Amino acid sequence: MTVLDPGLIQDHNHRLLRHVASDYEHLGEQLARRHIDIDAVRQKVAAFGVAIPSWGVGTGGTRFARFPGPGEPRNVFDKLQDCGVIWQLARATPGVSLHIPWDQCSDWPALRAVADGYGLGFDAINSNTFSDQPGQAHSYKFGSLSHTDAGTRAQAVAHNIECVAIGQRIGSKALTVWVGDGSNFPGQQHLRRAFERYLDSARQIYAALPDDWRMFVEHKICEPAFYGTVIQDWGSSYLAASALGPKAQCLVDLGHHAPNVNIEMIVARLIAAGKLAGFHFNDSKYGDDDLDAGSIAPYRLFLVFNELVAAAHEKLAFEPAYMLDQSHNVTDPIESLMTSAAQVQRSYAQALIVERSLLDAAQQANDALLASQTLKRGFETDVTPILQRVRLDAGGAIDPVAVYRASGYRQRVAKDRPASAGSGGGIV
Ligand SMILES: [Mn+2]
Numbered sequence: 374m375t376v377l378d379p380g381l382i383q384d385h386n387h388r389l390l391r392h393v394a395s396d397y398e399h400l401g402e403q404l405a406r407r408h409i410d411i412d413a414v415r416q417k418v419a420a421f422g423v424a425i426p427s428w429g430v431g432t433g434g435t436r437f438a439r440f441p442g443p444g445e446p447r448n449v450f451d452k453l454q455d456c457g458v459i460w461q462l463a464r465a466t467p468g469v470s471l472h473i474p475w476d477q478c479s480d481w482p483a484l485r486a487v488a489d490g491y492g493l494g495f496d497a498i499n500s501n502t503f504s505d506q507p508g509q510a511h512s513y514k515f516g517s518l519s520h521t522d523a524g525t526r527a528q529a530v531a532h533n534i535e536c537v538a539i540g541q542r543i544g545s546k547a548l549t550v551w552v553g554d555g556s557n558f559p560g561q562q563h564l565r566r567a568f569e570r571y572l573d574s575a576r577q578i579y580a581a582l583p584d585d586w587r588m589f590v591e592h593k594i595c596e597p598a599f600y601g602t603v604i605q606d607w608g609s610s611y612l613a614a615s616a617l618g619p620k621a622q623c624l625v626d627l628g629h630h631a632p633n634v635n636i637e638m639i640v641a642r643l644i645a646a647g648k649l650a651g652f653h654f655n656d657s658k659y660g661d662d663d664l665d666a667g668s669i670a671p672y673r674l675f676l677v678f679n680e681l682v683a684a685a686h687e688k689l690a691f692e693p694a695y696m697l698d699q700s701h702n703v704t705d706p707i708e709s710l711m712t713s714a715a716q717v718q719r720s721y722a723q724a725l726i727v728e729r730s731l732l733d734a735a736q737q738a739n740d741a742l743l744a745s746q747t748l749k750r751g752f753e754t755d756v757t758p759i760l761q762r763v764r765l766d767a768g769g770a771i772d773p774v775a776v777y778r779a780s781g782y783r784q785r786v787a788k789d790r791p792a793s794a795g796s797g798g799g800i801v
Pocket of ligand 1: 653
C-alpha cells in the first residue's frame with residue numbers, strides 16, 4: 374500500500390534518468406581509480422536504514438513557543454501515514470520509533486498491521502518519565518527512576534515495563550530510556566545516592582526485558598536539570614550499562630554533549646567496549662539544538678560514520694540502531710526527515726569510500742597530513758549519484774522533495790487534520 378501515486382514518482386524520475394545514469398557512471402570512474410567498486414558501495418547504502426521518531430512528523434517547538442504547521446498528524450495512525458510518505462519517496466527510513474504515552478492506541482496489533490501495509494517496522498520504543506501524565510499518582514517534578522520517593526520510582530519502573538509490553542506487541546526489540554532526572558542547585562541532590570537509586574530502578578526494568586531485547590541508556594548533559602543530570606555523559610551512561618549487564622548499551626544522541634566534545638572518539642570507545650547501542654541523529658550549533666542532521670556540521674557526522682565503517686572493516690561485532698531525533702520548527706517535517714535521512718546515508722556512503730589501506734599506512738607512518746587528506750577525500754567526494762540510484766532502484770524518488778511538493782500531500786491532509794495549538798510532543 375502506497376500513500377502517494379507511484380505514477381507521479383515515475384514521471385518525475387523519468388525526466389532525470391539520463392542525468393543520474395551519466396553522473397553515476399562518472400563517479401564510478403573516479404572511484405575505480407581509487408580501487409573502489411561503486412556498485413558494492415551502493416549495495417551497502419541500499420541496505421542501510423535510519424528510523425523516524427513518531428514525534429518527528431509533528432511540528433516541534435522551543436521552550437518559548439510552538440508554531441503549528443498545516444496538516445499535522447492527529448494521532449499515531451496519521452503519524453504512520455506520514456512516515457509511509459517519507460519511506461515511499463526517500464527509501465531510507467524503514468523503521469518508526471514510538472513514544473509512550475504520546476502515541477496512544479487501543480489496538481496495537483491493528484497498528485502493526487497498518488505499518489506492515491506501508492512496509493514499515495517498529496524500532497526501539499521510548500518511555501517518558503520526564504513529564505507528568507493526567508491522572509498519574511506521583512509527579513516527576515523532582516525525578517523519576519532516581520526520585521527520593523520509592524513510590525515515584527516504582528511508578529517510573531512500571532511505566533518502562535509497560536513500554537516493553539507494548540513494544541513486544543508491535544515487534545520492537547529495544548527500549549530507549551532517557552530520564553530528565555537531576556538537580557538545578559548545588560546541594561539540591563546527593564549526587565552519588567541519586568545515581569544509586571537510578572541503578573536500582575534500572576535493574577528492575579532490565580530484569581523485565583525479554584531475552585532478545587536491548588535497553589538503550591541515553592545520556593544528556595543538561596536540561597531540564599541544569600546543574601547536575603543523573604545520566605549526564607557517556608561515562609555515567611557506560612557505568613550504568615556496565616552495571617546492568619550485556620543487554621544494556623549506551624545511546625549517543627549527537628546533541629547531548631558539551632560543546633566541542635569529540636563525539637566520534639566516544640563512538641570508538643563504545644564500540645571497543647561492546648556498548649554502543651546506536652544513535653539519535655540531529656545537529657547543533659550551540660547546544661541541544663535539535664537541528665536537521667548534517668545541517669551545521671556534516672563533517673562531524675561523517676567522522677562518526679568513519680568510526681562505524683572502520684570498525685565494520687575490522688570485523689568488530691556491533692549492531693547500532695539508527696534514529697533521527699530532531700525538532701522541525703520552521704520546515705515541513707516530512708521534507709526535513711527525508712533530507713535528513715539522505716544526509717545520514719550520505720555520511721555513510723562518504724565513509725565507505727575512504728581508502729582504508731592508504732589511511733592505515735599513513736597512520737602507521739605517522740604521516741598526519743596524508744592521513745588527514747585521505748580521510749577527507751571521502752568527505753569531499755560528491756556521492757549524490759549513489760544516493761539517487763539507491764532511491765531509484767528501490768522505487769523511490771530521485772528528488773524526493775520535488776515529488777512531495779508536486780503531490781500536494783500536505784494540502785490534502787490539512788483538510789482533515791485541524792491545526793492544533795497544543796504542544797505536539799517534545800524532543801528527547
Ligand atoms: Mn535523543
